[in-house]
Amino acid sequence: MSINATLLAQMIVFAVFVWFTMKFVWPPIMQAMRDRQKRISEGLAAAERGVRELNEATAKAEDMVAKARTQAQEILTNAQRQADETLERAREDARAEGERIVTAAREEVDQAVVSAKEDLRREVGALAVVGAERILKREIDAKAHNDIIDDLVAEIR
Amino acid sequence: MASAEEGGNTANQYIQHHLSNLQLDLSTMEVGGNISGFWVLNLDSLFFSVVLGVFFLAVFRMVAKKVTASEPGKLQTFVEMVHDFTDTQVRDIYHGNSTLIAPLAMTIFVWVFLMNFMDLIPVDALPAAAHAAGIDYLKVVPTTDLNITFGLSLSVFLLMIVYGIKAKGGMGFLKETLTHPFGKWLAPFNFVLFVVETVAKPVSLSLRLFGNLYAGELIFILIAVFTLGAGASLLAVPMFILQILLGLGWAIFHILVITLQAYIFGMLTIVYLSMVQDDH
DSSP states (O other): OOOOTHHHHHHHHHHHHHHHIIIIIHHHHHHHHHHHHHHHHHHHHHHHHHHHHHHHHHHHHHHHHHHHHHHHHHHHHHHHHHHHHHHHHHHHHHHHHHHHHHHHHHHHHHHHHHHHHHHHHHHHHHHHHHHHHHHHTSOOOTTTTHHHHHHHHHHHO | OOOOOSSOOOHHHHHHHHTOOOEEETTTTEEESSOOSSSEEEHHHHHHHHHHHHHHHHHHHHHHHTOOSSSOOHHHHHHHHHHHHHHHHHHHHOOSOOSSHHHHHHHHHHHHHHHHHGGGSOTTHHHHHHHHTTOOOOOOOGGGSHHHHHHHHHHHHHHHHHHHHHHHHHHHHHHHHHHTTTOGGGHHHHHHHHHHHHHHHHHHHHHHHHHHHHHHHHHHHHHHHTTTTOTTOTTHHHHHHHHHHHHHHHHHHHHHHHHHHHHHHHHHHHHHHHHTTSOO
């Protein structure tokens, strides 16, 4: 149990071991742990950012949906109104058209009545002339008595 | 249990034998036990300390070589735990920027623990095996050898001096030894105090480790003496049972002691090295 050269040998061995640890063991492990630390903090930051982005996106999406809904409602209302208007206009047109047709027909009828009356009058005039000729058994100068016939026609009317 | 090979089986011889190193006399190149003089190497202490140190460095180097920042394996996790533990301790105590302190502390923690751990191997196992191989002396716990513990603490001591001079400059360091703590008018007294204070650190460091482990080893040996040469006497059976129980209890307690001593040695190393750099 005495101090001897073992002491010196042990000091040398110790120095070598510490040198080895310092050179070849400590730095790589340190590096790896630092890397992992960095990676973890980056991962956490990314997750946080992701959550925030997700929230933003959700809010934006909800906003867009709401906007789209009002827009759709607006479009629907517009369409409804337009359809109503179109329908109304069509109805109006149809009514006007009908009235026009009815008026035209009525005018035509009136005209036909007038011309029929005219024809009739002319027939009746002619018949009266023929009748009068037969009664008188002689020819009446139609030209000479045209005014009389016209008076007659006017009376028939 | 007994392996005493020198014929006489007395407890005294057994204990004496167990406490003798396998030595190499550097002047005559003779191998034996109980050689006196300075130029002698304790082969067993050196052998076990180097083997354990190489084992430690090989394992840690292997991990460090294929270390990965993503999922670590079990071994890497363990090594990282040791690394992180050391790093935390050093960061808490030491505020310089030396890259030496942390690796130094880790080497001490693990290496001293491994050397202490040899204490838990049954006291006769390795010596008996060595005897069978023709080696008559073997002391398996390197930290029960004063040379080993002093080798560590003297290295720390030298580092303390180096760091003190590095931090304060040669003159600053010298000035502090003369003026601290009582001012320049008590310079000689201050210097004596400095010497005592400075020498006390490595001495207490190594003696604490040595004392704990030596005492522990001695108690293991004493427990082993219980059935030494008991033969087939009636007493042998209860003594044997008692020996097993005591050995078990002491070994379990010793798990704490060896860990604690390795921890204390490493921590105090960090503390001393940071103290010498701090300004008073």
